[in-house]
Amino acid sequence: MSVPAPTRSLRDWLARLGQSGRLSVTRPGIGLRHEAAAVANRLDGRSATLFPRPDGQDGTIVSGLVSSRAWMAEALGTTEDRLVAHVQQACAAPLPWRERETGPAQSIVHRTDIDLLRMLPVPTLNEHDGGPYISAGLMISRDPETGAQNVAILRCQINGPDRIGVLVLPRHTDHFYRRAEAAGRGLEVALVVGVDPACLLASQAIVPLGQDELEIAGALTGVPLDVVKCLTNDVRVPAEAEIVIEGRILPELREPEGPFGEFPQYYGERAERHVMQVDAVTHRERPLFHMIVGGGLEHLLLGAIPREATILATLKRSFPGVEDVHLSLGGVGRYHLYVKLRKTQEGEAKNVLLGAFAAHYDIKHVVVVDMDVDIHDPKEVEWAVATRFQADRDLVVVAHSQGSKLDPSAREGVGAKMGLDATAPLDAPPMKFTRIRVPGQAELDLAAVVVPDADWRAVLGG
Structure with a gap:
């Protein structure tokens, strides 16, 4: 193209x-x-x-x-x-x-x-x-x-x-x-x-x-x-x-x-x-x-895109397995960061979380996910949290840290940061975290199989 x-x-x-x-x-x-x-x-x-x-x-x-x-x-x-x-x-x-x-x-x-x-x-x-x-x-x-x-x-x-x-x-x-x-x-x-x-x-x-x-x-x-x-x-x-x-x-x-x-x-x-x-x-x-x-x-994207570039470069220097980052619009393009990680060892995702907090003080909440999750789709990230995250094991909280002074929930720019490790364990059984998939679905040409403006009654012979 x-x-x-x-x-x-x-x-x-x-x-x-x-x-x-x-x-x-x-x-x-x-x-x-x-x-x-x-x-x-x-x-x-x-x-x-x-x-x-x-x-x-x-x-x-x-x-x-x-x-x-x-x-x-x-x-x-x-x-x-x-x-x-x-x-x-x-x-x-x-x-x-x-x-x-x-x-x-x-x-x-x-x-x-x-x-x-x-x-x-x-x-x-x-x-x-x-x-x-x-x-x-x-x-x-x-x-x-x-x-x-x-x-x-x-x-x-x-x-x-x-x-x-x-x-x-x-x-x-x-x-x-x-x-x-x-x-x-x-x-x-x-x-x-x-x-x-x-x-x-x-x-x-x-x-x-x-x-x-x-x-x-x-x-x-x-x-x-x-x-x-x-x-x-x-x-x-x-x-x-x-x-x-x-x-x-x-x-x-x-x-x-x-x-x-x-x-x-x-x-x-x-x-x-x-x-x-x-x-x-x-x-x-x-x-x-x-x-x-x-x-x-326009306001949110102009702030988010350059920050993503800087944060990705910063993380990749310490964590080569980091493939992509995204500052979500729901997090006003500043506060919520999603990280895609090709994980090779347990505990790595938590280190990435800490590195992300240090990459820019505005970052408030970070979610680290596996390679099969689309970090530009908030439903995908939420799905990863719902199915791969346990709060007693995968949650990181850093209290009394520097954040954005424009965050009304902070006190003079000081607040808490939260990280969620939503990656699957490396030693999980093969099928436990395998996503369901219908073969051929992505490649299917719907125009070739769906009849436009068809009358369902006529199809039934009625």
């Missing part, structure tokens, strides 16, 4: 979705407050959505661009079964980006009279969100000492005409910010809205400090990513982006941000957060504003 070529801009991907019947266009004027998000959620996983002139405002919103694994694989020019390996390879062999003098992202420039809510169709998403949010923007920051870049998706609330409240977690962006703040200046950043699927996915890669995720984006599509330098700072951004908001995260300043509907499908609390001062806005002609609804499939 031939695999389509990767797409290298949001518009190329949108065109492919439209040509294949996977893009819905709403009537003009859909409301920015909740209504656009409601429509996007109703179509989540079935169709991307384009919203012309929301609330009568100039501009266009798009949503649901990569709300299935198959779509993401297609956008990257690979297959769904090769997606995690494709991401692993890109992280291991990034392609340095290629700088251009200018690009479509800088077709129109605003340096004065900036009013973000007047210029851009920024929606309010979930019921109790603190206000309009840029939820699909890549926050690209630059280390003030080394010049290395970092790319992340951070939640960004519009708090004024040229002010944005930003949740900066204690990761790479925060590391750069602390260096800038120690020198008494703000951190140079660009908030980029409307990029191709490779840039979106690369932004979530778990890589060492100093590794520019834009280089991973290039590796995901097989060619270096074209970038341009911002007009007011030294940050490099994708040249084909729709919108670029240039600015600085200010030192020694915090302002209220939140609440916001997060990936666990609860709200992240309102608190004093970092503040971005906007210095300029550039964009394409008639730009597209990408919206990700908090807690939807």
